[in-house]
Amino acid sequence: MSKSLKSFFLIVFSMGILLGCSHEQPPSEVAISAPPSDTTLSHSTEKPITGLYPLQDFGGFVYGAAGEDGFYSISSTRADGSTNIQYTDYETMESIPLCSQINCTHDSDVCTSWLPYNGGGTSLMTVGEQLILAAPGQPNLYENLGDLCLPNIRVCALDGSNRKLLVQFSSEQRLLTPYLTDGEFLYVTLQTLTEERVQNELIQIDLSSGNYSTLIELDNEHSESVLGASGEYIFFNQLSDTSQEARLQMNYTVDIYRYNINTAKKELIAKCPIDTCRRALFQNTLVTYDRNMNCLTLFDCVENKQQAVISFVLPNNLTAMDVNLIYYDAPYLLISYPNVTEDGQKGLRCYQTVNFSTQEICDFEHCYSVGDRLLPDFPIANIDEQYYFVVDGEEEIPQSLITNEGATYYLSTTAFQYGKIKKSDYWTGQNTNQ
Numbered sequence: 001m002s003k004s005l006k007s008f009f010l011i012v013f014s015m016g017i018l019l020g021c022s023h024e025q026p027p028s029e030v031a032i033s034a035p036p037s038d039t040t041l042s043h044s045t046e047k048p049i050t051g052l053y054p055l056q057d058f059g060g061f062v063y064g065a066a067g068e069d070g071f072y073s074i075s076s077t078r079a080d081g082s083t084n085i086q087y088t089d090y091e092t093m094e095s096i097p098l099c100s101q102i103n104c105t106h107d108s109d110v111c112t113s114w115l116p117y118n119g120g121g122t123s124l125m126t127v128g129e130q131l132i133l134a135a136p137g138q139p140n141l142y143e144n145l146g147d148l149c150l151p152n153i154r155v156c157a158l159d160g161s162n163r164k165l166l167v168q169f170s171s172e173q174r175l176l177t178p179y180l181t182d183g184e185f186l187y188v189t190l191q192t193l194t195e196e197r198v199q200n201e202l203i204q205i206d207l208s209s210g211n212y213s214t215l216i217e218l219d220n221e222h223s224e225s226v227l228g229a230s231g232e233y234i235f236f237n238q239l240s241d242t243s244q245e246a247r248l249q250m251n252y253t254v255d256i257y258r259y260n261i262n263t264a265k266k267e268l269i270a271k272c273p274i275d276t277c278r279r280a281l282f283q284n285t286l287v288t289y290d291r292n293m294n295c296l297t298l299f300d301c302v303e304n305k306q307q308a309v310i311s312f313v314l315p316n317n318l319t320a321m322d323v324n325l326i327y328y329d330a331p332y333l334l335i336s337y338p339n340v341t342e343d344g345q346k347g348l349r350c351y352q353t354v355n356f357s358t359q360e361i362c363d364f365e366h367c368y369s370v371g372d373r374l375l376p377d378f379p380i381a382n383i384d385e386q387y388y389f390v391v392d393g394e395e396e397i398p399q400s401l402i403t404n405e406g407a408t409y410y411l412s413t414t415a416f417q418y419g420k421i422k423k424s425d426y427w428t429g430q431n432t433n434q
Helices: 003-014 139-149 244-248 423-428
Strands: 038-040 070-074 083-089 095-097 123-127 130-135 152-157 164-168 173-181 185-193 198-206 212-217 225-230 233-239 253-260 265-273 277-282 285-290 295-300 305-311 324-329 332-340 346-355 360-363 367-370 373-376 378-382 387-402 408-422
Touching: 070 123, 123 173, 130 173, 130 185, 173 225, 185 225, 253 277, 265 277, 265 285, 277 324, 285 324, 324 378, 346 373, 367 387, 387 423, 408 423
Parallel strands: none
Antiparallel strands: 038 265, 070 083, 083 095, 123 130, 130 152, 152 164, 173 185, 185 198, 198 212, 225 233, 233 253, 253 265, 277 285, 285 295, 295 305, 324 332, 332 346, 346 360, 367 373, 378 387, 387 408
16 A cells, blocks of 8 residues: 555544454474375466465465555454455554545445455455455355355455456355465365365466466365465375274374476375374475474475474373464464363463574463463564564454344454564564554
C-alpha cells in the first residue's frame, strides 16, 4: 500500500468518520534421509519458474496478507455472517476497515471492505499489487446461499477497489490449502466430489485472466497432499500404507516428495515414521523431531541434503506426537511439548527456542493465555529485517442474536490482537512487544 493511501486512511480514522465499525549425542544421519526415487510426470511449462513460495504457514492457516506498510485481515463476524477486510498499519498499529468512503457504514457491497457471508470464509493474500480473496467453498449450503457459497478467487487493488471475480468453480468442488504462488500464477488443490470418486488435483490459475489448468493429479489412495513450495519445487506428502491394519498399528511412514515444476520430475526425498517422527515444513526447510534418536534435524528440500542436527530429549513418558514444531526462522526454532507433573500427568505446554548455530536451548518467554491454554506470540509477517508482526492475544467478542422465530441466543467470536517485536528480542526473550 502506498504511503499516500496509508496517510489518507489514518486521517479518515482520526476524524472519527469511519463508522460501523537437555542431552544425548545425536547421530550424523537420521531417519528422514532417503535415497531419491524418481517418477517423471507428463506436465511441462512454457517458461522456467523459479520463484515459488507459500502464501501461509505450513499448516495451511491463512492469518491474512502482509503488505509493504500494513497487514490485511478479516474482522470478526457480524450477526448476519458478513465480515470486513481490516487494515492494520505497521507504524501506528491502528486497525481500520479497508474503505476510504466518508460516513460509510461498512455493511453492504458499496463498501470496499465488506464481505458477504459465504459459508466457508475468505482467505486474504497479497501477490504483487493485488489483494487475493480466496473462498474455499461450502457446497452443502448452495440451497440457501446460491452462488455465494461456491469456491472462487477474487482479486482487487491493495486499497480494496476494483474487486472482480477471477474464477469460480462448481458446487461439486472446493479449494484446499495451502495456496502457493510464483508472482504470476496461483497454485491450489481443487477437490471434485462425484458419486464415483473424490479427485484432488493441483491446479495453476493465471492471476491476470483467471484461466487455469491441471498440473498434477494427487494420489488419493495414499492421501497425498501439498505441503508447500520453494524455488522451482512443490512439496508433497503421502502415506506409505493406508490400510486399516497399518493405521491401527501405527506402522507406516509419511513420505515427502518434491516436484520440479519445470521438468515435471517427482522424487522422494524423506521418509518420516508416523509413530516416532514429528515434522513441519518451513519454506524449503523440513524440520523433524526423531523420538528414537532424541534429536531435531534440519533438511534442505531444495538442495536435498541434511543441514544440521541437534540433541533434544523429551521427558520419558512423552511421545513424538506430543511435540509441536511451531515456527522456524534460521537459525532459530520455536518448539513446544507438555509439562509433566510429579505424578506423570501432562500439564500446560512449555515453549522453548532452539538455536541450531550455537546448540542452545532456552525457555521462550513471549506467550499469552486463552482460557486454560498458554499460547506463543506467533509471527505472521515480516515488517522489515528487524521486526516481526505477531499475533499476541485473542479477544472474545460476545454477540446477542435473534432467530427468525424471535428467540434470543448468544454467540462469541474471536478476534486476534496484534503486536510488533524486534526479531532478536523475540528469540532471546526480551520484552519489547509493542
